[in-house]
Amino acid sequence: xxxxxxxxxxxxxxxxxxxxxxxxxxxxxxxxxxxxxxxxxxxxxxxxxxxxxxxxxxxxxxxxxxxxxxxxxxxxxxxxxxxxxxxxxxxxxxxxxxxxxxxxxxxxxxxxxxxxxxxxxxxxxxxxxxxxxxxxxxxxxxxxxxxxxxxxxxxxxxxxxxx
Numbered sequence: 001x002x003x004x005x006x007x008x009x010x011x012x013x014x015x016x017x018x019x020x021x022x023x024x025x026x027x028x029x030x031x032x033x034x035x036x037x038x039x040x041x042x043x044x045x046x047x048x049x050x051x052x053x054x055x056x057x058x059x060x061x062x063x064x065x066x067x068x069x070x071x072x073x074x075x076x077x078x079x080x081x082x083x084x085x086x087x088x089x090x091x092x093x094x095x096x097x098x099x100x101x102x103x104x105x106x107x108x109x110x111x112x113x114x115x116x117x118x119x120x121x122x123x124x125x126x127x128x129x130x131x132x133x134x135x136x137x138x139x140x141x142x143x144x145x146x147x148x149x150x151x152x153x154x155x156x157x158x159x160x161x162x163x
Contacts, residue, residue, distance in 0.1 A: 003098050008060035008072065013052050016062075016072050017044050019087045020051075023071075026088030031121035032147060039143030058082055061102055063095045073099035079112035084123065100130060108156045115156055118149045127152050 008016070021041045028037060044051045058074040063086070071086035073096075081103050086095045107115045118138065119127045128134075132152035139146050 002066065003070075003095055004064045004067075005061050005098065005102055006064060008055050008062060008074075010052065010056070012062060012069060012072075013048060013055070015069055016055065016085075017048060017051060019069065019071060020044050020083075020085050022087050023085040023091075027091055028120065028122045036142075036145045036147050039145035040147060042143045054083075059103075059106065061099065063099050065090060065095070071095045071099055073103055075103045075106055078110040079107050079115050081107075081115055081117040084117075096126060097130075100126075104154070104156060113155070113157050114153050116151060116153045119152050120147075120149050124150050124152070127154075130154065 021044065024032075024037050024040050028040075032040070055072075055074060058076045060072060060074040060083070062069040063071045063073075070090040071084075073084040074082045076082040081100065084096060084099055084103075086099075104115055116135075117123075117127060117132065119132070124134070132154040135151040135153050138149050138151060140149065141147075
């Protein structure tokens with residue numbers, strides 16, 4: 001893996017929408033049915049302006065392989081890892097880890113003592129391996145479909161002491 005990171009640019013919007021949808025379609029079939037996945041993707045496909053606003057209102061970074069974006073993640077405020085998506089071709093190769101590491105360091109640098117995320121059923125094991133602990137289970141409605149996720153929290157000060 002020869003990954004590098006860079007900030008989000010407005011010109012990246014279409015590619016990030018593609019990564020978002022490919023990730024959902026290619027990685028979440030075991031946890032969400034076809035209707036749930038379609039509802040999850042619909043928000044981005046049907047309202048790119050809202051997706052652009054979400055990406056620009058947050059600190060959004062991209063992970064690159066040979067200069068090409070293969071994933072992205074965003075930090076909302078100082079302590080919420082909001083989005084983390086990697087194209088399925090590049091999944092489980094360390095790109096998600098690079099993104100999460102960077103956002104956790106940024107959150108800690110901004111004074112956050114802990115970081116939270118709403119992890120999908122698919123992403124929950126990834127976050128558990130990183131030291132996140134489930135706080136509560138949620139069911140959210142998207143496009144008339146119910147999707148389960150878990151609010152997870154990681155103590156950044158404790159993690160810092162362990163390194």
